[in-house]
Amino acid sequence: MATVSFHLKEPGADRPTAIYALLTIDRRHRIKVYTGQSLHPNKWVKAEQRAQVRGRGNELNGHLNDALQGISERLQLAYSTQIAAGTLPTLAQLKEAAAPVAPKSEATSVAGTDLLSTFTNWIAGRALTHTPNTLRTYRTTLRHLKDFQTIAKYPVAFDTVSGTFAQRLAEYLLTHRQLRDTAVRKNLVILKCFLAWATENGYPVPPDYKKITWQRREPDILTLTRGELAALVNLELTPRPALDNARALFLLGVYTGLRFSDVAALRPEHIHADRLRLTTQKTRDTLTIPIRPEARPLLARVIEGTLRPLPNQVLNRHLKELATLAGIDTPTERTHYAGGKRHTHTAPKHEFITTHTARRTFVTLALEAGLRPELVMKITGHKDLKSFSRYVNVTEDSVLTEFARVYAPAV
Template identity: 60%
Template sequence: MAKIRFLLVEPSAEKPTPLFTFLSFAGRRIKVYSGHSIHPKQWDAGEQKALTRGYPRNGALNDWLKVLTERIETCRDKHVAAGTVPSAEELRMLAIPEEATPAAAEPELATPAGPNLLTVFSEWIEGRSLTQSPNTLRTYRTSLRHLRDLQKLEGYAVDFATVGNGFAERFARYLLTKRNLVDSAVHKNLFRLKHFLNWALDNGYPIIADPKKFSWQHREPDILTLTRQEVQRLVDLDLSARPALDNARALFLVGVYTGLRFSDVAALRPEHIQADRLRVTTQKTRLTVTVPVRAEARPLLARVTEGTLRPLANQKLNGHLKELARLAEIDAPTERVRYAGGQRRATTAPKYEFVTTHTARRTFVTLALEAGVRPEVVMRITGHKSLSAFRRYVNVTEDTMLDEFSRAFA
């Protein structure tokens, strides 16, 4: 039998990386994670052990690797003799110390050895920096921060051995009661945790929960869009004496005329602009979309080419947009409805109070459909892959409903 050898996932990494080994069965190589990570500089690949000189805490890791090696060899020998292949669940269980199993301790009191879930989650987020936009990474870091705060405030050890099927409800309750989040935000945080747990499950980490159970029933909040007349009032504002607001308006209107997300508007470069279209690889999804250029957008895109359209931080731009909408008298009393724990929360304020950068993209979708552009064409421009996701961007206003009804039955 071949000797068990442990390998590093990223041998040249500048941060701790997981240890794993391979088992061979009937021509297949199955990866088995050790449940631990270590900095490559602290690992002696030849001796197959962690360095302890200067790192006294690594002695416990070496002890664990000996135990795990024995477990792996026993598992391998058993299946080789039977001519079978171990299941993924059986291999994952090898990396769970006996004292951390549910039979030996209550989940809330368990303090298992091995990789810490929050540490692995953090490393996973950073590892996605090459494929995900900064905004997406920021949302995952927010979810990680919520988990750390839950652990600190409630004294609950958030780890692989304690995040069971009931944890989804506990996390949701914490977000609703301690963070005062609405249902849609709770849903998004659980989705991010579910995404990570699925990855961890696929990579041999000791997951005891079923990631499918990490969901939260929610209703999408009402969306906000501007009417064609309200957009025109923004266009007609004289901002010659207020260049900062003029720049903010231009950024917003590019979104209204193209349907691009704010992150993509901020990243526009001259090479994206062609005679009659934009070709942009989106920051969030990495999809390449083609956007027809409307006449109204040309002067604004010229400012991109000239280098006179300045990107702003999202929060800063949102503040400017509320001021712009107030100046344009977009102030009709508007009710925004959100749901928290299934309870309806309604807020009424002047419409300008609710305008944000995302209003531009939703306005583009709604106005394009009102103008008669087919939904599948609009979806091709915005990069939406599913009709259910696309529908969340469509706002059928009362005025639009009355106008269309009158035309249909005049």
């Protein structure tokens, strides 16, 4: 097993100093690899092994943190590749893995430039400044555009991108790819983001690209009740270590409000006496989260190295099995929209439980317990009430209980 940590060469310096990665293999072998990045020590968060991202003068540090995350992933990949071949990686191999991936240069002359090729270069140019998940969504949009041109026979070019183009693309995504409205909107937002960049860089984009839009329809919010959560916690899983591991990952999300990507990335250095302190994978915000008593045994497993991260699809499959065993089977109606049409599907609740349920359950139960919304937002990292509200599920029982408490007849 190998871990990657980041350190400053001269943490006490009064000037920018080099950042190096330390690859630790089986807690015995340590290999130092310089990242080519540097930072002033007063901008470094030692506990997170990342640069500060909040405050004046730190606006670009998120890009540095993304670069370090990419280096960590490439070093891990290099290690895994060599181990699979029966050898340990050499220093030269690790240096090569840590070296930044040179993006394809963007054309200095934009006349007659192909949109799809430019989109490809646009994605490559963001390899060091965006997270792997974000790059994957960009590549998905690019693939949809290529398929749209091939299957729908509609030319994808700078001079054809307009409101009409967006409508045809949306129809294709709905009918041929059977995407829901939320996914269609996401792809159009990415396309619009690319076109805004292209406009700023002199590419011949029609001005009405700004009219590209798709109505946002929020999906149903699914959370666990206190009773359902207790049933999940009390399951006896001694003979099922894989399910026990999956439950622990899910419960950490419920107890901390962290996204799944952040739960999977938890390291011992994030865990302090009474709080977690870490920089989130998605937004690069630094969060401080009080540790609940229920979370301590699970965090101990993080420190011991016995809690194993799982791929999202595998964990979701385990969660459905866990919820089934816990008897979380209330008939539940779920609604989604495609092409503006409302579609509903009713099934036992366990069929709909995913990793997203954990964070939403945290928000809902925290509010029901009496935590003020602004405190919950501080823990989850939400910046505004509109985005925060998408995580709140006020159940019918909660409404009835609170109503009865407020309007109970005086004795």
